[in-house]
Amino acid sequence: METTAVPRKVEHQQTDRGYVPVYATGVVEQPWASYTRTDHAVWDTLFERQCEMLPGRACQEFLDGVAKFGLGDGGIPKFADLNQVLGRTTGWELVAVEGLLPDEVFFDHLANRRFPVSWWIRKPEQLDYLSEPDLFHDLFGHVPLLLNPVFADYMQAYGRGGMKAFAIGPEALMNLTRLYWYTVEFGLIATGEGMRIYGAGIVSSKGESIYSLDADAPNRIGFDLERVMNTRYRIDTYQQTYFVIESFEQLFEATTPDFTPIYARLRERTAHAAADVLATDRVYHRGSREGFATNADT
Ligand code: PHE
Ligand code: FE
Known part of the structure; x- marks a missing residue:
């Protein structure tokens, strides 16, 4: 080795x-x-x-x-x-x-x-x-x-x-950190058997392992690279939105292109709040938002 x-x-x-x-x-x-x-x-x-x-x-x-x-x-x-x-x-x-x-x-x-x-x-x-x-x-x-x-x-x-x-620079880093957060830490995956967890932050937490899949409150939205990279997140509560991939191949392929133009584009836009649902989202579940913290997210 x-x-x-x-x-x-x-x-x-x-x-x-x-x-x-x-x-x-x-x-x-x-x-x-x-x-x-x-x-x-x-x-x-x-x-x-x-x-x-x-x-x-x-x-x-x-x-x-x-x-x-x-x-x-x-x-x-x-x-x-x-x-x-x-x-x-x-x-x-x-x-x-x-x-x-x-x-x-x-x-x-x-x-x-x-x-x-x-x-x-x-x-x-x-x-x-x-x-x-x-x-x-x-x-x-x-x-x-x-x-x-x-x-x-x-x-x-x-x-x-x-x-x-x-x-x-720091803005690019923030966009990339959001991708990590919503995939590696808090990602869900839609499989033939149903919705499953793959994010480490979920799978290592008893409470969020239940909440992320079963709760009515959070959104579950289809993974879209730029959407994810432009979405704030919470570090102090369960997530308000989970992004859903269909396979690890999809995730890998979506992230293969050079991000440089994406970083440039996102600099011109304001980030979405963690709880937002957009007209363009592929919605698996629209959250009821029950119990959501209303103070600012990261
Ligand atoms: N393709 C990305 C870039 O050009 C690198 C990357 C790959 C980032 C996979 C995250 C995940 O910056
Ligand atoms: Fe971690």
């Missing part, structure tokens, strides 16, 4: 989890031996809870990924073990990080088929809500689909596109 270039050590940094070396790449060793019995129990609880609910809700590609990794063997998985499977299937590699990375560092990892995973796991009193991504979100939410060849290629293309958007 290909190895990560030796990370350049930048400095030591005080974090919630102690004094740790931080590298330019943000990569650390997964400190597997330091997980407590409570940490492992939190993983097992969250894992069992999601696995009970997800058949018939998560897309088959996601469920297949979970099974192939053996994520439910009990206790927090070792990234090195998962990397064996990933490396020979799609050539991706997990790297452990402390948490969110600077945009350009994150993009560089994805562009090189490395997926950064926060190594630490939430506390037992945080099972249902966390304001920053932890191991359960990053690993359970994102990694199973990295075994799907088309999705794996999409993630790499996104990383490359990210470097480009970063060079173009």
Whole structure:
């Protein structure tokens, strides 16, 4: 398997989890031996809870990924073990990080088929809500689909596109971030068996796994690239709109063209609110908006 270039050590940094070396790449060793019995129990609880609910809700590609990794063997998985499977299937590699990375560092990892995973796991009193991504979100939410060849290629293309958007400027970056949000994090997929979840933010949340599919309040709207890139989103509540793809191939193909002219076009337009339904939308479900927060979205 290909190895990560030796990370350049930048400095030591005080974090919630102690004094740790931080590298330019943000990569650390997964400190597997330091997980407590409570940490492992939190993983097992969250894992069992999601696995009970997800058949018939998560897309088959996601469920297949979970099974192939053996994520439910009990206790927090070792990234090195998962990397064996990933490396020979799609050539991706997990790297452990402390948490969110600077945009350009994150993009560089994805562009090189490395997926950064926060190594630490939430506390037992945080099972249902966390304001920053932890191991359960990053690993359970994102990694199973990295075994799907088309999705794996999409993630790499996104990383490359990210470097480009970063060079173009903050507006372009915002448009691209919206695409990530409404696909990788909160995407739904319409299958022959019905509507399914593929977004990591949904699949790692018990509440939103139910809400995104069953609730009357949110809109479910057919994926349209420019529409998505021009739509604000919420970071503090369940989504007000979910965008629905028909296949990962559709998503990959729609995002293949050069975005440069799209970024230029979108600069001239105002973004849609998260809850908006447009006349041009292909509407799977028009939300009742019940309980929607009315303060501004991102
Ligand atoms: N095609 C996009 C561009 O030219 C890159 C990209 C691919 C972005 C896939 C997101 C997802 O910028
Ligand atoms: Fe995420």
